[in-house]
Amino acid sequence: MSEETSRRRFLIWLGNIGLLTVAWAMVKGGLKFLAPPITQPLPGPVEAGLMGDFAANSLTFVPAAKAWLGRDEAGLYAISAICPHLGCTVGQVADNTFQCPCHGSRFNAHGAVLNGPATSPMTYLEINLDGEQIFIHPGQSVSPETRVGV
Ligand code: FES
Incomplete structure (x- = not known):
């Protein structure tokens, strides 16, 4: 494997990690939007x-x-x-x-x-x-x- 091929593979791998990070942040934001923040029972009087x-x-x-x-x-x-x-x-x-x-x-x-x-x-x-x-x-x-x- 040439040095050029190795560098290209590394850059592709790095780009994929970046895309996965962005996708994860978007999914987390979407889940936070959908989930109600209050799940505890209400207090008494x-x-x-x-x-x-x-x-x-x-x-x-x-x-x-x-x-x-x-x-x-x-x-x-x-x-x-x-x-x-x-x-x-x-x-x-x-x-x-x-x-x-x-x-x-x-x-x-x-x-x-x-x-x-x-x-x-x-x-x-x-x-x-x-x-x-x-x-x-x-x-x-x-x-x-x-x-x-x-
Ligand atoms: S408008 Fe969605 S929780 Fe109030």
Whole structure:
């Protein structure tokens, strides 16, 4: 085998390694896109704070419950921050809407889908009061009209 042939084979081998590396990175990225990041069970009732901690017409993220706790003129409500598409944590954006950082789904202030890929609305969660203490139940959904306290 000549030196020229040996060098050519080495360069072909090196090129194939590069192509395999790029292909692997693409497959890994594709799998990450498809796999939901949240697979852990939801916690039980979560202490969210006291009634007086939440002003009227406010919306506050409660990390332990992965939920947004809102207060309007009818009372308190909680919306799950778990995206109905594949489970990323949905954040609030400046124009009073919610947006998922993973694939770009957007929801209005009431959790209704503005654009996908999510096809279902955000979930309202049960909350209850023990005196002034607010508890969010991340595993129990309620209708969007449900309010507690005033
Ligand atoms: S997880 Fe896909 S849009 Fe939220």
